[in-house]
Amino acid sequence: MPAEEKLTQDQQYVLFELAGQEYGVNVQQVLSIERIPEITRVPRTPDFVVGVMNLRGEVLPVIDLRKRFALESFKGVEVQREQQRIIVVKLDDITVGMIVDMVRDVLNISSAQIEPPPSLVGGIQAEYLDGMAKMGDRVMVLLNLEKTLSQKEMMELDEFRGTMA
């Protein structure tokens, strides 16, 4: 779904915090929000793949958004374990859990409030972002899930690691 279509009307977004910056994901792509349970490591995967977890009987892959966008070295807010959550998102036939620092709330954002993001926001490049919304002095960056969960990138990373036997 091209970014333009998404932003043509009032949409609801789940807002979360990542390394001191506020982000949003379209609520239609969100399945649930979970606490972080025991996660089983999956060897030989990119390091932002934390592993898999049991989500009510289904095996759910979990990624760490901080690692995904290489924000750990970002000098900012420390991670508070109890506040971390997993946002379970579904994109076409891919279901993934994303670990975020903290989930804020769900907000209506109208297309009028959205503008294109600058090339680098909070350490994340524009290609992963759908836009930026300003409400008062609150700045929310909308995440582009397609790019974030891009399998092509994963495959490239896989090859780089020489996982292909």
Add this chain to the structure above:
Amino acid sequence: MEMFLSESYEHLESLNQLLLQLEQSPEEIEVVHEMFRAAHTLKGMSATMGFENMAELTHQMENVMDMLRNRQVAVTTPILDTLFACASTLEAMLQSIEAGAGDGMDTTQLVAQLKAIVSGEFQQAAPEADTPATEQAAERDSDLPKPEEAALSVMKEAVDQGLFAYQIKVVLDEKTALKSVRAYMVFRNLEEMGTIVGSYPAADDIEQEKFDNWFMIWFVSTSSEEEVRVEIMDVLDVVDVSVQPFHPKLENRMAEKQVSAAAASPQVAPDKKEVTVPPVQTAKPSEAKPSASASPPPPKKPPMTGTGKTTKSSTRNQTLRVDIGRIDRLMNMISEVVIDRSRLSLISSRINDPELTETVDHLHRLVGELQDIVLKLRMVPIENMFNRFPRMIRDLTKELHKQVELEMRGWETELDRTIMDEISDLMVHLIRNSLDHGFEPPEVRRELGKPETGKLVIAAYQRGNSVIIEVSDDGRGIDREAVLKKAIEKGLTTPEEAQLLSDTQVFQFLFLAGFSTAKQVSDISGRGVGLDAVKTKIESLGGSVYVHSTLGQGTTFSIELPLTMSIIQALLVKVGGETYALPLTNVIEIAQVPAHAVKQVHHVEMVPFRGDWIPLFRLHHFLELEVTPQEDLVYIVIQRENKYLALQVDETLGEEEIVVKSLGNYLGSRFGFAGATIMGDGNVALILDGAQFVQV
């Protein structure tokens, strides 16, 4: 509709088999009797459902079969070919109906041929008899109300036989409350005195009252106009009836489609035989009772469930027809119960209450039995799939001008239903491959001193937790050098490496996309469903495929599949502090040796096993874990084909039945892993696919 489709398919399959039988032994009139019954039933069912095209075709087939069984016509190849073509058309019709597109196909050619056979004018040499009957174009008349071509030809035939054909228009009282009921009564009355060959609108539509207050019927009978009229007026609410003699000659749509010469005009009266036009059978739907019905072709094993209602004849076993969706749901629930059972065991061992423990143990056993039963429900004998092959092979060998004898073994071998559905197509592909590329033409075989008729063996058997299916031919075999040459060209290996590869390893190259060594991509096996798709599919089901071949002597494709898809026996192990599951399928032994017993042979670590030495695979390295030095080395010996491998682990935790879950689309399939499972403690453990580590 479900019932109609599944039963029709069954009867059709029956018909195909009978035709094959008849081909082998043309004297067996009993076979024709059975064929007649099958066609008759098909006719009845299709007529009831309103599929007039299909009803017409089967009706004509019935006529031919009738003549065959009365020995008025001899069983010859062209006649058989025609009947085969009809069967193919019927199959296409059923598929079309299934897809919602109705049975409107062009059957004029076949119908004409059938009628020609009956009238004695059939040209025995008719290559066009093998009409590819898969035309999907709906041939329904668009400018009604005129009868369909099928109806037209029937009426023409009848008239030539001395019967009367009428075009009837019935007008009902506008205030009629139940139009369909009135229409039904008109139909019924008419059927008692002749045959209804067509109507406008179609029977279905009339039943659903999709007409104003009038409808038309094309009718054939020995009765007079007046008699017919009276019969219809007898029905309540009929306000007007017009019965007119119908002259099929006036219509000339037949001329459009040119058929074999015999179809032109059956002027020559056949041998004083009357064309019997039996009334359209209204096989009531209640014949096939909703919840119970007979099983498919002669079953070779006892019934699946004890309580089945018996319908038909005593030669069929008691079975129950169950919707697959329900079984799947049942399976899912059982899977969850299995998980909870494990958790209960854990909890009960923690709490240590004797009464609780005893109850949980009992529950454990009960669930185990439940599981067994449910798993068996999903198992179906492979004969369901095997049944397709004889007919297909017959057609293909004709087309390819090869002579091949088919032998199938292991009919009763059972396979999970879902797996069987999935591999059905690729089995077909492998067979086509064999027929196309494997077998030499008879002349070549003769020159080579081989029997002109090649042998194709399809065998299925169970081995441990797997089902093995083999497709073997005694044809050309695969040229190792040719494959290597291609592989080297493509940069997949080097001449030096090639020396070290076993035949089986070399043949694995064939499964790579785009690797075809066929000189030209033939229509049959070059349809883009390459061997790579075959391999991918099989592996996605948790199986594997191998090729064995000897140049000049033959080739065998060997497919190994897990017995069931979702629940397997596994060995739980600990590696570097993490828990993994290893399917027991390939596990031969668990062994332990002092750490210093590991030998180094040409940079490969080896450990002792049954008097020999086998390579050691350090799982820790693969799993990117630290190896904690220990006094003893624990390893699991796994086997794949005839190769062994020792997997090093820290410790074994015991056997467990686990539910296999996929890693999901995001992670996709990962080398070395067969999925994941949820343990008794609710955590996820990855399932290692030991077989993948073995170098074959």
